[in-house]
Structures are given as structure tokens and as C-alpha cells.
Amino acid sequence: MVTVDNLTVSYRQHPALHHISGSFARGSLTAVIGPNGSGKSTLLKSIMGLLRPAGGRVTVNAPRERMAYLAQLTEIDRSFPLSVVDCVLLGCWSMAGAWGRIGPELRQRVATAITRVGLAGFEQRTVGSLSSGQLQRVLFARLMVQDADLILLDEPFNAMDSRTTAALLDLIHQWHAEGRTVVAVLHDDEQVRAHFPQTALLARELVAWGDTAQVLTPAHLHRARMLAEAWDDNADICHTDEAAPALVANSTRQAERTSPP
Numbered sequence: 001m002v003t004v005d006n007l008t009v010s011y012r013q014h015p016a017l018h019h020i021s022g023s024f025a026r027g028s029l030t031a032v033i034g035p036n037g038s039g040k041s042t043l044l045k046s047i048m049g050l051l052r053p054a055g056g057r058v059t060v061n062a063p064r065e066r067m068a069y070l071a072q073l074t075e076i077d078r079s080f081p082l083s084v085v086d087c088v089l090l091g092c093w094s095m096a097g098a099w100g101r102i103g104p105e106l107r108q109r110v111a112t113a114i115t116r117v118g119l120a121g122f123e124q125r126t127v128g129s130l131s132s133g134q135l136q137r138v139l140f141a142r143l144m145v146q147d148a149d150l151i152l153l154d155e156p157f158n159a160m161d162s163r164t165t166a167a168l169l170d171l172i173h174q175w176h177a178e179g180r181t182v183v184a185v186l187h188d189d190e191q192v193r194a195h196f197p198q199t200a201l202l203a204r205e206l207v208a209w210g211d212t213a214q215v216l217t218p219a220h221l222h223r224a225r226m227l228a229e230a231w232d233d234n235a236d237i238c239h240t241d242e243a244a245p246a247l248v249a250n251s252t253r254q255a256e257r258t259s260p261p
Contacts, residue, residue, distance in 0.1 A: 001024050001025065001026040001027075001028070001060070001061055001062060001149070001150055001181040002023060002024040002047055002058065002059070002060050002061070002150070002181070002183075003022075003023045003058070003059040003061075004020050004021055004022050004023065004043070004046075004047075004056070004058050005021055005056050005057050005058070005059070006019050006020070006021050006055065006056035006057075007019070007020040007021070007043075007046060007053055007055070007056035007057065007058060008020075008053060008054045008055035008056055009039070009042050009046055009051050009052075009053055009054060010054040015054070015204060016037075016039045016042040016204065017039040017042050017043060017046070017202070017204060017205075018039075018204050018205040019055070019056070019205060019206075020039075020043070020056070020202070020205065020206050021056075021206065022200060022206065022209040024181055024183055024198075025181070025198075026061070026179075026181055027176070027179045027180070027181055028181055028182075028197070028198050029172070029173075029176040029182050029195075029196055029197055029198065030182070030183050030184070030196060030197075030198040030199065030200060031184055031185075031186045031192040031196035031198070031199045031200070031212070032044070032183060032184065032185045032186070032199075032200045032202065033185075033186055033187065033189065033192060033199060033200075033201055033202070033216075034201055034202035034203050034207070034224055034228070035203060035224060035225055035228035036228075037204075037228065038202045038203045038204055038224070038228055039202050039203075039204050040154075040185040040202055041072065041154050041155075041185060043185075043200075043202065044069065044152045044154050044183065044185060046058050047060060047150075047152060047183070048067065048069045048152060049064075050069075060150065062149050062150045062181075065094035066094075066148050066149040066150065067148055067149070067150045067151075067152070068143050068146045068148035068150070068151045068152065069152045069154075070139055070140075070143060070151075070152065070153045070154060070156060071154055072154045072155050072158065073132055073135065073136065073155075073158065073159070076135075076139075078127055078128045078130075078135070079128055080127070080128075081126055081128070082126065082127050083123065083124050083125065083126055083127070084114065084119060084122045084123050084124070084125050084126075084127065084130070084138050085110065085114065085123040085124065087127055087138050087139075087142060088110045088113055088114055088138060088141045088142045088145055089102060089106075089110055089145075090142055091110070091113075091141075091142040091143065091144070091145030091146040092106045092109075092110070092145060094146065106145075109144075109145055110141075110145055111123075113141035113142075113144040113145050114138075114141050116141070116144065116171075117137040117138070117140055117141045117144075117167070117171075118137060118167065119134065119137055119138065119141070122134070122138075132159050132160070133160050133161055133164035136156065136160060136164065136168065137164065137167070137168070140156075140168055140171055144171070148180070149180055149181060150180070150181045150183075151175060151180055151181070151182045151183070152183050152184075153172075153182070153183070153184040153185065154184075154185045155185050155186070155187070156168060156172075156184055156186075157169075157186070157188070157191070158187075169195055172184070172195070173195070184196070189216055189221075192212060192216065193212055193213070193216060196212055197211065197212055198210065198211065198212060199211075199212040199215040199216060200215070201215050201216070201220055201221070201224055202224070203223070203224040203225075203227035203228045204227065204228070205227065207220050207223055207224045207227065208220045
């Protein structure tokens with residue numbers, strides 16, 4: 001579904017992603033993890049075409065209208081006086097456009113989605129009056145209405161209670177069972193192990209990508225931490241700190257010696 005080929009994305013001429021290559025298979029369920037500032041959100045925005053690569057490319061084998069993206073809650077303006085039902089109706093954009101009519105079938109789809117996320121009766125509440133968990137449920141209802149083939153989720157469970165997280169995980173598993181391609185930025189390693197068969201581990205550059213059990217090893221996780229600490233944002237373009245290669249190599253060897261088989 002998505003191929004990433006030697007992708008480099010830079011902010012202020014310094015790489016947030018550095019020569020990343022890999023692919024998300026059609027129908028796969030993949031977690032993207034890594035330390036803070038490792039380029040996880042940047043990868044999703046690059047797939048959506050929201051960021052222009054400094055090098056390499058991303059190829060998506062799906063029409064734009066068949067893609068859905070959930071940004072982090074911190075990026076959403078909750079002061080805009082938008083009702084719950086109108087927010088979910090935005091999921092009809094690819095089908096109705098700016099001036100198209102929202103007919104009974106689409107309105108029923110919206111009502112069903114709101115009910116399925118447990119917010120029946122909240123239709124006329126403004127999004128600013130909702131808790132973070134309730135707003136995330138609204139945004140998942142909008143994703144349901146979009147009916148996309150490729151779904152990108154940026155920290156969908158951040159600051160969520162366990163009940164909301166469980167409900168949203170159920171929806172993700174349903175999308176996966178339906179053959180949709182789902183990519184989610186996450187922080188909880190145990191959650192990834194329990195629910196996501198594939199994982200990409202980033203530290204601005206790619207540490208590992210593949211089956212979750214083979215990616216989330218102590219050696220890989222340790223290497224990701226060391227790489228994140230080794231990056232020097234004041235260095236020349238596309239260069240890490242001079243001490244980084246030796247530091248990472250030595251730390252990785254030490255982690256491999258002390259890791260259980």
C-alpha cells in the first residue's frame with residue numbers, strides 16, 4: 001500500500017527523518033514507535049503529503065480520497081464552535097465535496113458511527129465541551145464515515161483512559177479484519193506487542209522494521225535510545241555528532257551481550 005524509498009524530511013535544514021526505506025503491506029496493521037523526536041509523526045505527515053521530502057520519495061497505492069489521517073489531539077483547535085454531528089459529517093467530504101448534498105444514506109452512516117463509539121445523545125454538543133476521550137471517539141467516528149483504505153493514526157491513545165483505549169483498539173482490529181491498512185504512532189511497547197503484528201522502530205533513521213517480536217528486542221530499543229541521544233541538531237546537514245557512530249556501536253554490542261537469548 002505504501003512504499004518509503006530513501007526518505008529524508010528536514011525542518012530548518014536538519015533531518016527529522018534520515019534516509020528511511022520500507023513498506024506497509026496492503027491490509028497490514030503497523031505500529032510506528034521510537035523515542036520523542038524520532039520522526040514518527042513526520043513519517044505519517046509525509047505519507048499524507050503534508051510535508052515535502054528533502055530527499056527520496058513516498059509512493060501510496062491508493063487515491064487521495066481513500067486515505068484518512070487522525071492528527072494528534074494537541075493539533076486540533078477545540079475552540080471552533082463545531083458540533084459533534086458536524087465534525088463527524090466532515091468524514092463525508094470525499095463523497096459529497098464542498099457543496100454536495102448529504103443525503104439520508106450518509107446521514108444514517110454518521111448516526112451509526114456516533115452510536116458505535118458510544119456518543120449517542122451527544123450530537124449537538126460542541127467539540128470544545130467534550131473530554132479528550134470523548135473527542136477522540138468523535139474523531140474515530142469521522143474515520144468510520146470516511147471508509148478509507150489507508151488509515152493513519154498519530155498517537156490515538158495519548159491521555160486516554162483504559163476504557164476508551166480498549167474501545168478504540170476494537171475499532172482498529174475491525175478495520176484490520178476488513179482488509180484496511182492501518183498505521184499508528186504509539187508509545188506503549190506492551191500495547192504494541194499485544195495488538196500490532198508489524199512495527200517500525202525509528203530514531204530519525206530506521207532502526208528496525210518488520211514483525212513486532214523481531215523489532216522490539218532489547219538491543220533494538222537500546223540502539224534507538226542511543227541514536228536519539230546522539231543526534232546533534234547543531235551539526236551540519238545530514239550529519240550526526242562525530243561521536244555518535246562509535247557510541248551507538250559500543251552501546252549496541254553491550255546490549256547484545258547483556259540481553260537474554
